Amino acid sequence: MFKKTVTVLASSMMLIGALSACGGGNNDEAANGKVTINVWGMGEEAKSLPKIVEEFEKENPDIKVNVQALPWDTAHDKLLTAVASKKGPDVLQMGTTWIPEFSSAGALMDLTPYIEQYPELAESNFFPGSITTTKFEDKTVGVPWYIDTRVLYYRTDLLKEAGYDQAPKTWDELKDAATKLKARGGNKYGISLDVNEQSLLFMFARQNGSKLIDENNKPLFNQPEFKEAVDYLNSFFKDGEAPIDLGMDIIPAFKGDGILPMFISGPWMIKLINDQAPELAGKWATAVLPAKENNISALGGSNLSVFQYTEHKDEAMKFLDYMSKPETQLKWLELTNSLPSTKKAWEDPVLTSDANLKVIGEQMNASEPMPLIKPWEEIAQNVLTTFEKIYRNKNADVQKELDSFNAKSEEILNK
Structure with a gap:
């Protein structure tokens, strides 16, 4: 909301x-x-x-x-x-x-x-x-x-210059496209990932096959499917393809030279782009999310x-x-x-x-939708803190952080 x-x-x-x-x-x-x-x-x-x-x-x-x-x-x-x-x-x-x-x-x-x-x-x-x-x-x-x-927003003109006539369809293609867009240099990036979006990690974990919480109400946030999704998203920050604390709103960064030529967001952005960046007409589009095992988005x-x-x-x-x-x-x-x-x-x-x-x-x-359980909001708030510890520290022990997050989530679920 x-x-x-x-x-x-x-x-x-x-x-x-x-x-x-x-x-x-x-x-x-x-x-x-x-x-x-x-x-x-x-x-x-x-x-x-x-x-x-x-x-x-x-x-x-x-x-x-x-x-x-x-x-x-x-x-x-x-x-x-x-x-x-x-x-x-x-x-x-x-x-x-x-x-x-x-x-x-x-x-x-x-x-x-x-x-x-x-x-x-x-x-x-x-x-x-x-x-x-x-x-x-x-x-x-x-x-x-x-x-x-949530869908993928992208600059069609800049993706074409990077060798993509259409939107990336897989995780591998998304990473490759971001890498090539970053290679333009001049303080430009490949993609924006909103680290304040609670559903981001959970959405990608589901795409990698994670159930998030099992049938016995046990969290699965330290399991391989979840960790692989965290590692994948974190790689965009580690490799410099996604900025940390850019300090620039998405639409100004999306237009012009395309400092941020790709981002994931909701349908409200369509009108905002049309209203605030009319000069981009014909140079941008939306696409369904790239897939791993699936391309499940957050509802x-x-x-x-x-x-x-x-x-x-x-x-x-x-x-x-x-x-x-x-x-x-x-x-x-x-x-x-x-x-x-x-x-x-x-x-x-x-x-x-x-x-x-x-x-x-x-x-x-x-x-x-995210799991429809009463404690979910508290769990979702904690995931933001956990991921921040990971993407801000290139030497973070990801498994250790996820073990801690999983243990905290289990406490929340058992209240």
Whole structure:
């Protein structure tokens, strides 16, 4: 999840307003026979929700929807408050990594008994990886709303000069291309690897066959499959093909002479490049990730869930059904650039005619969420510290660092 911040004071005032709205509709609405449902959305994109709500209310004139937009950086605590008080929204946006925590706390309604009544919510309508994020134990506690994944961005002109008419397709080709691009000299590099991206090591480890955590809930972070992935990524830093602390944003480094001619990121970068580097038109592209045993990418995005303590289950489910319609998802794409979770929406010319967006859809067929377990966030934070010790020290004992990380992860899992 990639969210923007606002002040704590404004966030707290928003929470007070949100909680006060949770008691249902006002007297006028009750007199008019309308049911009011409250929807909590997160981040900047949630501010566009009222435009979608207008259309929903036209189709459902007996339902009034109140939208509260909460900033991501304070939303987690606000949700905890709602759970503790049993006073929250009817529908809420859930970051995919939050599902285990809030489901285990009993905050999310099991949608399983209702899904057959709402055809847009059928699991077959969504990418398999997205459906995985909506499950907890034997329950379905959400529906996919929008998605993101990671793909390779590259300068087609510079790769061509390096002997590549197309994007690298394997780990070996990626390393070779980065080496040749680095050889241009003049403080230029081959690739940017975001060491603050929690999913980076895990994603490459999966590509090398690692299961990350076994069926007995034991971490596998010091096993050969994981270590080989760490060694591979670290080689880009050791050999100077990826910078450490360049101190330069990715788009300025991507354009011009291409200080960083390749990087791995999410779909939001497509618009940023088009807006901030229009002179690169025709000189860059996206590609699915290079493969080792596979080319699994990290799956992110958001789901929509129903609050366990809602008094308006049917109305909440109608809202989820409406938000899952391909036409609604395409409207959401138009408003926010958030990519659809429904496979049918990806057949629309808006997406199929854009070569870069089409790649995102292709990568979605090989994208998986991080393990959906409550302690995962703590483990993911620790991996950043572990990898920093490795890439900043060329003489680091990689196996020793991974043994330590694995032991710490085991403690976290056994809490």
